[in-house]
Amino acid sequence: MAEIDSEHTLTVDRILAAHAGRPGPLLPVLHDVQNQLGWIPSEAIAQIALGLNLSRADVHGVVSFYHHFRTHPVGRHIVQVCRAEACQAWNCQATEAHAQKRLGVDYGGTSADGCFTLEAAYCLGNCAAGPSVMVDGKLYGRVTPQRLDTVLDDWSKR
Amino acid sequence: MATRIYVSRDAAAQALGADETAAALLAAAGAEIELVRVGSRGMVWLEPLVEVTDAAGQRIAYGPVMAEQVTELLGAGLLQAAPHPLRLGRVEDMPYFAKQERLTFARVGIIDPVSVDEYVAHGGYEGLKRALTLDGATIVQEVTDSGLRGRGGAAFPTGIKWKTVLQQETAQKYVVCNADEGDSGTFSDRMLMEGDPLCLVEGMTIAGVAVGATQGYIYLRSEYPHAQVALEQAIAAARSRGYLGRDVCGSGKAFDLEVRMGAGAYICGEETSLLESLEGNRAEVRYRPPLPAIKGLFGQPTVINNVISLASVPVILQRGAAHYRDFGMGRSRGTLPIQLAGNLLHGGLVEKAFGVTLRELLYDFGGGSASGRPIRAVQVGGPLGAYIPESQFDTPLDYEAFTAIGALVGHGGIVAFDDTVDMAHMARYAMEFCAAESCGKCTPCRIGSTRGVELMDRIIDGKEGQGGIDQLTDLCETMQHGSLCGLGGMTPFPVMSAVKHFAADFARKR
Structure with missing residues (x-):
């Protein structure tokens, strides 16, 4: 089952574009993604990795390190x-x-x-x-x- | 003319209903008042605090004023500062406030936090103006001479850090503010950032001018959304007035600031892991050397200081090093914003010169326990601070005096517990917290804390005798001496102080 639809893909792309050229962009990007989607789906992790020229393991490692970032959907x-x-x-x-x-x-x-x-x-x-x-x-x-x-x-x- | 009324926008005041009180005031008397949202005066038990300007121009306080009391208060003559059971008089005349020495917090609760005009009218930016007439080495010397030591907890002389950065010759340097105030029982950084954010902005600008850094970052914990709003408003206001940007106050020197949000990791209060986090990495502690002052953010020389350290710099530059240094005792110079927290009747913020005793803080300011039961233990300095028994309450707040009793002043947070506290449970919690927050890089902290929780469970269940305590002592020694940073290295302080001073709680049959 797709966890993330094409609208979400566009949202993540917009966020990546907004942070382009910023030093140390990963945490601000993750915050924006979570603020807009409510959580950080695995498809978004792959998309962020591609956009920031990191490995998926790098991004997953960061997401899983911080208590604040969620990899499951949440309540209202x-x-x-x-x-x-x-x-x-x-x-x-x-x-x-x-x-x-x-x-x-x-x-x-x-x-x-x-x-x-x-x-x-x-x-x-x-x-x-x-x-x-x-x-x-x-x-x-x-x-x-x-x-x-x-x-x-x-x-x-x- | 509309009556000026002040209601706090501080998160702690909001948590007790300040927004609802402000809305009720506007709804009932919007045409007659000019409502100003300010920081908190620091008397949290009186929030929501409402201050009304009387005919003589004095600010008369009422509190706590809940939204549902507003109509009755207005009817009783609130706008004329009339008598009422909730009327407290001038805040400056209240003993809790009058006995303080407010240097860093001089403007908090008084001015609109994001108004550059009000900031300047209350002495703001005088420190920066003076700094811009001095060379970097002179500014650094002034900070060194003030005796200011890192208020985040490590108490390292701020001027020495700055001097090291000043001496580096590189194209890019940074100023980083550690606003990851994760210690339980501490909220002075939050109050300052919400109540006088321009003071922090000015302090960082002075640091940038002093060492030759052009970019600053405020690393703010994600649990502080109110502070984020205040800081971003303040930075935008400062930038629009030429106090930040490519040409600070027409000096030709550049300095700009950005707020970066943390993500719920206590370890980021440790400066090297904070830098890792800012770079976008897992916040694992770095080996030292190299020091951040030589190789810090993005590998460049970096001044990294706590909020209160940086926010103390403007007053030092404004009034001179000697003025600041004349407060305090021994090698602890100046003032410390102390946070009274936990089970106290009068919790809040008290800025005092070093030297005040714990007992004065707990009873003269704090008013004793809120529950009315005896205070049995206090934890000073956050989750890595020792638990202190009543017999040591006469210890003066002084870095060296606290070290001498195996405790730490840390960031100045004081958490009081009454006699219902179970100290074996608190020791277990210290290990549990360390296990939850360990960055995982070094073994004594990562594994030791988990083994510590298991051992404490067996001790609490009565399955261990003296052997369990011996094993705990041994484990704590390993963590203390073998950990890479203060998290694993200092978790033994609360644990072993609980064992030492409250042994009966560990021997109880359950």
């Missing part, structure tokens, strides 16, 4: 739960457990309704008002299990 929204020390001091374990239970998935998984992909984060920089959660780049502080429900209820309608 990305939910990141911070599990670093400062949030642990605010008992983020309860928030984590609640997120996993409500969405029915472990980290990396997508809820059955396709709405949310759950990811672990190691510090969102909101350490004075944890536990912290980020949904599609919007940050929330003091996220108890109850507040998480309010936040996710809101996002599930979007």
